[in-house]
Amino acid sequence: MVRRAIGTRRRCQLNAPPVSDVTAALAERVRHAHVTGTALRITGAGHWLDAGRPCRADASLPLAEHTGIVEYEPGDLTMTVRAGTPLDALRAVARGEGQWLPLDPFGHLGGTIGATIATASSGPLSAAFGTPRDHVLGCEFITGTGNVVRAGGRVVKNVAGFDLVRLVTGAWGTLGVLTEVSIRLRALPEIDRTLALETTAGEARRWLRASAYTPLAAEMISARLATDMGIGSRDTLLLRLGGNRALVHAAAESASALAGSRDVDTTVWDTLRTREPADAAVVRLSTSSSQVAALWDRVASIVERAGGHAHATLQRGIVRCMLPVQSDDAEEHARLRGIVGALLTLGSSVVERLPSSLWAKMVPPAASDALSIGVRRAFDPGHVLNPGILGELA
């Protein structure tokens, strides 16, 4: 027998906050969809609905109206928001307190926090701050059977129970509809300075590896994209340095050894985020950081020759390629298929966007291993949440 020494015999009061009316109403819709077998397309602000595989859906489940800050205690550097809250709105509120959510996914600045977490989207700042899994402290979500689950919490450290938060982060809505999230914020750096350096990926990576400084972001920009953004005409490293004055000054000095460096306005990061044409095919290739320069050299030339752009988050080993889609005809699709096919052989890949006809032909389903199938079955047994988006029923 286990002799219980420490622990309580009293059952404590249940004091989880009550589920909001909006969440309850959404849960009712999902429960109904489960019972009737109605496939639901979960939508946020709708800026990125063409990302991911084509979804088979009978109805949409909009979250965009479900906005607002539930709780913000600046001293805790944590915030709880409804899932439909746009990132730019959140940014404005946090900035008022000298804080930010250092998460800068590509695309419209008004994308919702819910979609960002559901798709695990991140941008250049992930080099220093990580991806959504590193920012989310807790969330409320509705399973495919209409159960409301409140996972994690609002504190920065928490190992109570199995980690449902990581499970739904990046699940593209297929395990649950995110209705509310708690995130950790950071204080804005005293100095936030960006340099543009004309250099190669190999040089940049060597500098990063040897440097005593940890930049907020270090993004390689292909020549054509650099020209487009007005920051240069060759492959360019955008280096974002943060910290106190002495630190940033020393880091900038050190980086200037790379190539003639130029200060650029920090708005360049928003320019980069919103640069891609709405209809571009987007593929992310990745490898270990020691191999990223070699990957870049191969990829950037293929992409630029095809009329596209590339940029790379060097420390994370990720090269993101954007290929314009000129028309929706068979010939253009065949051209794209050739280029994307060549890219996919070069590293690990995550495809963000493709013309719908190409998905099934080119990209194997995600989450097709036995454990993933089991998880999906456990959380959305009727396949009513964004069915097809992971390739499972497409």
Added chain:
Amino acid sequence: MPTDVAQHAAPDLASRLAALVGERRVLARPSELRSYESDGLPGYHARPALAVFPGTRDETIAVVRLLAELDAPFVARGAGTGLSGGALAEGSVLLGLHRLTRILSIDADDARAVVEPGVVNATLSRAAAAFGLHYAPDPSSQTACTIGGNVAENAGGPHCLKYGVTLNHVLAITVLLPSGEVVTLGSADGERDGYDLLGAFIGSEGCFGVALDVTVRLARAPQAVRTLLADFSSVNSAAHAVSSIIASGIIPAAMEMMDGPTIQAVEASIYAAGYPVDAAAILLIELDGAAAGIDDDAARVDAFCRDAGARGVRIAAAPAERARLWQGRKKAFGAMGRIAPNLVVQDAVVPRTKLPAILAEIQRIAELHRVLVCNVFHAGDGNLHPNIGYDATSADETERVHRAMAAIMQACIDAGGTITGEHGIGLDKLPYMDALFTPATLGAMCALREVFDPGRRSNPGKVVPVHSCREWFAAPSARAGGAS
């Protein structure tokens, strides 16, 4: 639920296990099993049916496959330093992994390593030091605890304030599922699409299977380090200093608080670190990173402490002094253990702005129940360790400790916090799960566990109260999906 091995295949099982790992590596006699009856959690004793200690990955796989075939429950065990009773294995087969101690590779260029689960946390950092690297998560038990146990508990440590916990440092794990199947979760070479099953596995407390090897990220040694010791005449002013430092945007590598009783225990022990014995609280604050600007940050931290009422702040002048200051902190539990026969090391988290209020509340609870609480904790994260020394042979005192702990847990929940920040639920915290999570949330946890371990044979009875699972699987919606 599978039945106890004891009432099941036991006699035959021992010899079949011995055939896989060798006679000497299977323990079955009560006298031999005594040291495996408990872990770091005091007061609990649970006798495993058997203990088996495979020496290689292949032996481990063979053992788990045999247990699967026999439907026998098992509990993985690393170093047994866990503080929530996670490695207790009553009636189960205890699967000891401490012989799997190979560091399979260290890749300096990509700053990562692949290790077997029995590798001790500090051993990995020592091996990586040759490359100017270290493994950042540094639980105070790092000289004993294993990477497998760290992964299972999602362990933290003082330096996790800046560098993140185990979750943020693991790239991939090869997992031996309870069925005996081997799968890889996560990816060391680039991103993959799909569910974050790696994230789900980390912190699953041995309930999702056995980590066979772990690929971790290594951190570079910082160019410069400054370690400050701030001395306060009240716990409240130390807590306020923590808040202002966090709010300023400076992220110390570590920010630890120790209160008066803890300081006195440390100073009276062989780990005496030169802490001011008359202080009501001290903060041990470490800054690290590039040399440029670090002294400016140190000066600001110094000012924040003094503004909050610090009587003095000093910076460790040399590495030896720094090491001594840290030794006192890391051995604080050991030092407290010397002043009372039993020590319960608690773990909870509150929002950082609630630190002054919760520390006052803990003091009030301690007085009410006439127990002595020693606080030593990760203040920068709001991760409390209110510890109580007591004598377990006194029923009255044990009862008062019980009540005080329950009240402290409830106070942390009421403050918007949680019941564990790094030690896990195990057995010890099961009674509080209902207070923290809704039935649907606990049910979802059970459903997730069921995917990894449909027979619930891997560390049975831990983390989620059994009644929650029963309720979830009895619900019509779950049944409709056949969520098993």
